[in-house]
Each structure stands twice: as C-alpha cells, then as structure tokens.
Amino acid sequence: MEKKEISQAVITRLPRYYRYLGELLENSIERISSNELSKRMQVTASQIRQDLNNFGGFGQQGYGYNVKYLHTEIGKILGLDDKHNLIIIGAGNLGQALANYTSFERIGFVIKGLFDINPKLNGITVRGIPVKRMDEMQNFIKEHSIDMAILTIPKERAIEVATMLVDFGIKGIWNFAHTDLNVPDDVVVENVHLSESLMRLSYNLKQEENKNNVK
Amino acid sequence: MEKKEISQAVITRLPRYYRYLGELLENSIERISSNELSKRMQVTASQIRQDLNNFGGFGQQGYGYNVKYLHTEIGKILGLDDKHNLIIIGAGNLGQALANYTSFERIGFVIKGLFDINPKLNGITVRGIPVKRMDEMQNFIKEHSIDMAILTIPKERAIEVATMLVDFGIKGIWNFAHTDLNVPDDVVVENVHLSESLMRLSYNLKQEENKNNVK
DNA sequence: TAGATTGTTAATCGATTAACAATC
DNA sequence: TAGATTGTTAATCGATTAACAATC
Numbered sequence: 406m407e408k409k410e411i412s413q414a415v416i417t418r419l420p421r422y423y424r425y426l427g428e429l430l431e432n433s434i435e436r437i438s439s440n441e442l443s444k445r446m447q448v449t450a451s452q453i454r455q456d457l458n459n460f461g462g463f464g465q466q467g468y469g470y471n472v473k474y475l476h477t478e479i480g481k482i483l484g485l486d487d488k489h490n491l492i493i494i495g496a497g498n499l500g501q502a503l504a505n506y507t508s509f510e511r512i513g514f515v516i517k518g519l520f521d522i523n524p525k526l527n528g529i530t531v532r533g534i535p536v537k538r539m540d541e542m543q544n545f546i547k548e549h550s551i552d553m554a555i556l557t558i559p560k561e562r563a564i565e566v567a568t569m570l571v572d573f574g575i576k577g578i579w580n581f582a583h584t585d586l587n588v589p590d591d592v593v594v595e596n597v598h599l600s601e602s603l604m605r606l607s608y609n610l611k612q613e614e615n616k617n618n619v620k
Numbered sequence: 621m622e623k624k625e626i627s628q629a630v631i632t633r634l635p636r637y638y639r640y641l642g643e644l645l646e647n648s649i650e651r652i653s654s655n656e657l658s659k660r661m662q663v664t665a666s667q668i669r670q671d672l673n674n675f676g677g678f679g680q681q682g683y684g685y686n687v688k689y690l691h692t693e694i695g696k697i698l699g700l701d702d703k704h705n706l707i708i709i710g711a712g713n714l715g716q717a718l719a720n721y722t723s724f725e726r727i728g729f730v731i732k733g734l735f736d737i738n739p740k741l742n743g744i745t746v747r748g749i750p751v752k753r754m755d756e757m758q759n760f761i762k763e764h765s766i767d768m769a770i771l772t773i774p775k776e777r778a779i780e781v782a783t784m785l786v787d788f789g790i791k792g793i794w795n796f797a798h799t800d801l802n803v804p805d806d807v808v809v810e811n812v813h814l815s816e817s818l819m820r821l822s823y824n825l826k827q828e829e830n831k832n833n834v835k
Numbered sequence: 836t837a838g839a840t841t842g843t844t845a846a847t848c849g850a851t852t853a854a855c856a857a858t859c
Numbered sequence: 860t861a862g863a864t865t866g867t868t869a870a871t872c873g874a875t876t877a878a879c880a881a882t883c
Contacts, residue, residue, distance in 0.1 A: 416820055416823055416824070417820065419819070419820075419823065420813070420815070420816035420819040420820065421813075421816060423819065424798065424813075424816070482823065483819045483822055483823050483826075484822040484823055484825065484826035485819065485822065487822075487826065489822070489825075497717075498716065498717035498720045498721075499717045501713065501717070502712075502713035502714045502716070502717040503814075505713045506713075506814075508798075508815055509815065509818060512815065512818070512819070512822075513822075514818060514822075552825075553821070553825070576825060576828065576829075577821050577822075577824075577825040579817070579818060579821055583639065583723075591828050591831075591832065592828075593821060593824040593825045593828055595817055595818070595820055595821035595824070597812070597814070597817055598635070598636075598639075599718075599721075599812070600635070600723055600724065600727065601635035601636065601639070602794070602810055602812055603724060603727070603729060603794060603810070604634070604635040604638070604698045604699075604700065604727070605631055605632065605634075605635065605810055606768070606792050606794055606808060606810035607698055607699040607700065607702075607704070607727075607728075607729075607792075608631055608634065608697065608698050608699055609631070609792075609808040609810070610699065610704075610767075610768070610791060610792040610808045611698075611699035611702065613791065613806055613807075613808055614791075616806075617806065
C-alpha cells in the first residue's frame, strides 16, 4: 500500500474547493462538473480533476460530481470530522478576536481556554472562555485533552512558549507570531504572518501603479 | 526595456528574507553569504541567489551581501518606502485588533479610520482612530488620501462593499472575509482566509497522526 | 595572489495543462 | 444508444537545484 505524498500546493487548494462546494450546497445545487466548477473558481477543470484524483475518484463519467458527497469527502480529507480542543496563548487583541469567532467551532475546532502573562486578564472570560495564568497551562492541557494551540503573543517569547507547548504534548501550532518556530518533526506548524501578507499586497499594488505609469 | 514578470512564489518569499535580514541587522551582523542565510532560513542558497537576481545584483563575489543594504533594497522592492493610508471596514473584534497593531505603521501602512454599520460603534475610537458611519466613507477616502482598505466584515456583505470601495478609488484590498472578491484588473486583492489556514493545519496534523499509527 | 562567493547558465524536478480513452 | 464528463496518461510549462565561470 504505497502512499504518494500530496504536495502542499494541492493541500492549499482543498479548503477553497470545500468552501465553494459549501456555497453550492447552500444554493441547493446537487451536482457539478469540473468544467462548471472551473468557471466559478477560476482554475482549470484539469487541475480540479487532478487534485481530487489524488484522493480517489469522487465523480462519475457523464454526470460530474455530487456536491454533497464531494463536500463531505473533502471535509474528511481535511480532518474536519475529527474534533480538536484548542487553547490560545496570548489574550491580547488578536487572541481575544479569535476566541470570539464561532466559525472555527463549526468545523470542529473548540477553543477551551486562553492564557496570558498579564495578571489583569487572569480571571476574565471571553465568550465564556476563561483566561488562565501561564502556570496553569500544563494541567489544563491534560484535563481538557488539548492537542492544538494558537500562538498570538509577541515574537520575543514565541519560540520559548512553543517549546513549552511541545513539552506539554501539543501536536499542532497555529502561529501568528512574527517568527519561525523550531519544533520537532512530528509537531505541525501553520504560520499566519500578517505583516508578510501586507507586504505582498504592497508589492502587487506597486506593480499595478507602475503599469499605469508606463501606459 | 523588457520586464520579465516575477512569479508569486518569489514575491511570497521576499517578506521572509526581509524579516531575516532585519533580525540580522538587530544582531549587528554586517554581511552574510547566501550559504549562511540558507542555513538559517532552511532554503537553498541557490534559491536565495536566484530570487534576489530577479531584481538585480545586490551581492559581491567573495564577500556576500551587505545586510543593511540588502534589507533596504528588499524594502524598496516591496514598496515599504511608500506611505499608504488605510481604512478598516468592519470594526468588530478582528477589525479592532488590527487597528490596535502598531507594527503596520512601522512599515508605512497608517490606519486612518474604521467603518461599521453598527451605530453603537459610531463615535468611539480605537487607539485614537475614529469609527465612522458607512455613509461617511466616500468623503473620508478623498480627504485622507486613502488608497487601501482592510475588509473585516462577514462574507455576506463583503462583495458589495468591495465594489463600493473600488468605486471610491481604492486600489488595494486586504481581504479577511471568507469569500473571493471580484474586482477590476487594476485593483489588487490579498486574501487572508483564516479558516482555510486552520484547515491546512488540520490536514497536516492528521497526516502526522496517521504516520504514527502506521509505525 | 588564493580563496570565497556571487551571478548566471544548464539540468532536473515537479506541477499544470492538454488530450483522450473509458464509462456512466 | 448518444452525449457528457470523468479518470488518467502524455505533453508542456515553470520553478528549483546544481554547477561553474566570473570576479571581488
């Protein structure tokens, strides 16, 4: 049973397929061809078929894909049928904003606690989620079966806190700190570097401006 | 003066180079070879040299790269020497969190105003930045020379608001809404789809789990 | 000068697109 | 059955890596 490694390029596109299928579902569209989906999503039909066939044949010749079935299957591939308990480290603006989001829960990611070094925040709750002291973390992780953490602290302390999290058994880190983390191979990190995203916007904006000047 | 188009893969890496060079600078490191940088960043030296040479020869044979010079030049390429005035549409949790960030200002992106349909928010300020009514937007954009907008509103209204922004002359949109925007060619959109990022984390976490089960 | 390291060309690798036989 | 559309192989394109001459 040889398993081919799926490229990150494909993984990056999967959630977008999932989103579009969810929208089709909301609009009561039962089936869709790769060609029709390709038009809506602005990718080639060939790519859609190639991407999906990495995971199996979900369609049917002459018919296309059943929207509901495909949506469910991609959900499974993404692991959205598993439940995860999360904690947020850093109860500042961003940490609290993420805690207030309910959409993560809807796809199986439940935020159980926030942690912060600021004693003023200790004891308050955000959408019913308690803010705890850092020294309460290890026990909390064990008691609430936490397997993922969201890191929304300044970069200065991010690396040391990540090491701590790994020691406490955390397997996945959603990293919003402006630094790269160095974790063991079996711990997964997904980075959200906002200022890098803003810089890409800046670059592309500048390119557009230049185009117009040349004309 | 033929200009070759730079691939988005390269653009995506540029801010990361910029960040590492900034850190070197903080640590008073004056020069660095592609080989040394490659070890720190976990990319190949060849890729670093190829990426940089898309924009010019910033190094010197036998010496390497001058950290301060290269940092400045990449900053210029990314357009960080230009100043931009921004508004945030949607003064909810995320909008306010972004308004509270000061790091964007340090790279030239100044947030001048927030806008929200919720009348309760109208009149308050976030870090001194006023929250305005939506009908004040058009004038505000003109008066404060706003050229970029941050979209932190629910997906339901995002597309219509984006159209509005384009009409008012906005050229760059940093889109945090869970939907793709459809804007003219000369308007640049940079998407931050948080739940898609979380789904990628979920997928990669699941893969790790499976690996361990197989062993 | 000798050693180091870039800039750049060539080789390889991987991802995307095209094409079409299989089949519903 | 005829038409539609997938699954999959082959062709193309682009991005990454390797190699090395140029040169500081």
